[in-house]
Amino acid sequence: MSYKTIVVNLAVDAEPGPLVKLAAEMAHRFDAHLIGFAAADVPPLVATGEGLVYEGEVMQVKRQEIEKRLAELRDTFEKLVPHSISSEWRQHVCGPTRALGLVARSADLIVTADGGDDVFRALDIGSLVLGVGRPVLVAAGNAEHLLGKxxxxxxxxxxxxxxxxxxxxxxxxxxxxxxxxxxxxxxxxxxxxxxxxxxxxxxxxxxxxxxxxxxxxxxxxxxxxxxxxxxxxxxxxxxxxxxxxxxxxxxxxxxxxxxxxxxxxxxxx
Structure with missing residues (x-):
């Protein structure tokens, strides 16, 4: 058995560099195809005593902000992953946990860092682990290498x-x-x-x-x-x-x- 396809999940509010380096090193070690992935979603309309928060125009602005950040993460991924490693990039404006579960259908291993509290911008690691049907490697904070000694x-x-x-x-x-x-x-x-x-x-x-x-x-x-x-x-x-x-x-x-x-x-x- 080996890991032939690895997905690395990059959180939109975290520094991506260390995790990309760690995942790229693992892909090189196992001669695996590496899929870079990131997702975030715009929170839905919320009713308040003063009316609706996040009107259509505001939601469009937030979506554009997410798309800009996803483009930045893609750029970092493509710069840090050596050309000798087979790789691709995928992104979604969608809840990260749900979207990653779909991408993981074609993967042997998921690599991620700790999740955050905002379910629209961060992975819910617990829900992912229990529902995805794939092993999930959660890297130590800011680790650039997985030694596994x-x-x-x-x-x-x-x-x-x-x-x-x-x-x-x-x-x-x-x-x-x-x-x-x-x-x-x-x-x-x-x-x-x-x-x-x-x-x-x-x-x-x-x-x-x-x-x-x-x-x-x-x-x-x-x-x-x-x-x-x-x-x-x-x-x-x-x-x-x-x-x-x-x-x-x-x-x-x-x-x-x-x-x-x-x-x-x-x-x-």
């Missing part, structure tokens, strides 16, 4: 974690050290057997991994502390959540990982 696989014997291990095989194969770890208050035989099976699976793909059980209640702070203790520069994790009244409800660890900005994370669902 030490990768921590946050293991839980679940469908999501198994998908995450399979989806991250190209990165795991290039790592110098792979640690498959789970957090348990007590290490029973079932836990040890589960980790051993993952290690055997990885070994069959030519990847030697060490397994760890670290004591404690499963939470995001504990996982991050362990990640830093093994000097991980990438965390691979299943994303656990479900749709509730159109809002994504997450378990504590997934919420913490989405909010973490110091270490790159790869999510699968």
């Amino acid at each position: 030490t990768i921590l696989v946050a293991w839980k014997d679940s469908r999501e974690a198994r998908r995450a291990v399979s989806d991250s095989l190209p990165l795991l194969a290039e790592a110098k050290e792979v640690v498959v770890a789970t957090m348990e208050e007590a290490s029973g035989e079932d836990v040890r057997n589960s980790l051993a099976d993952v290690a055997v699976f990885l070994e069959q793909h030519g990847i030697m991994a060490q397994t760890e059980v670290f004591a404690g209640t499963a939470d995001g702070d504990g996982l991050m502390a362990f990640a830093r203790s093994v000097h991980a520069d990438l965390i691979v994790s299943g994303a656990y959540g479900h749709s509730r009244l159109r809002e994504w409800a997450f378990g504590g660890i997934t919420r913490s990982l989405i909010g973490e900005n110091g270490i790159s994370r790869l999510f699968s669902n």
Whole structure:
């Protein structure tokens, strides 16, 4: 398995340079086709006590502002991606999460940075991860490289974690050290057997991994502390959540990982 098509999502209100460099480096590493992508939308008309905000003329101005910014992002993407890398650009005046979900149909991997709060201008990472059906790599803040020297696989014997291990095989194969770890208050035989099976699976793909059980209640702070203790520069994790009244409800660890900005994370669902 390899990543043959990578989509990099550029937020309209963020500096694109570091993320483009990171994605281009990954495309070069895996000999992948790179799709640069950006989207934003004009908020709809809002009724207030004084009437409608964003009248037609105002909305047209805002759309032109978005189109200008998308053109700037395209220019940055095309300047920073070497000609030796197969690449293309796509953009939409549309909600970023929905539009990226459509583009991702033809991709093996999505690369993005942390989302913002404005759903019209920033990606909702949680909704994307749970709905897109593709692995999502969320780069650490302003990172220009994904070294992947030490990768921590946050293991839980679940469908999501198994998908995450399979989806991250190209990165795991290039790592110098792979640690498959789970957090348990007590290490029973079932836990040890589960980790051993993952290690055997990885070994069959030519990847030697060490397994760890670290004591404690499963939470995001504990996982991050362990990640830093093994000097991980990438965390691979299943994303656990479900749709509730159109809002994504997450378990504590997934919420913490989405909010973490110091270490790159790869999510699968």
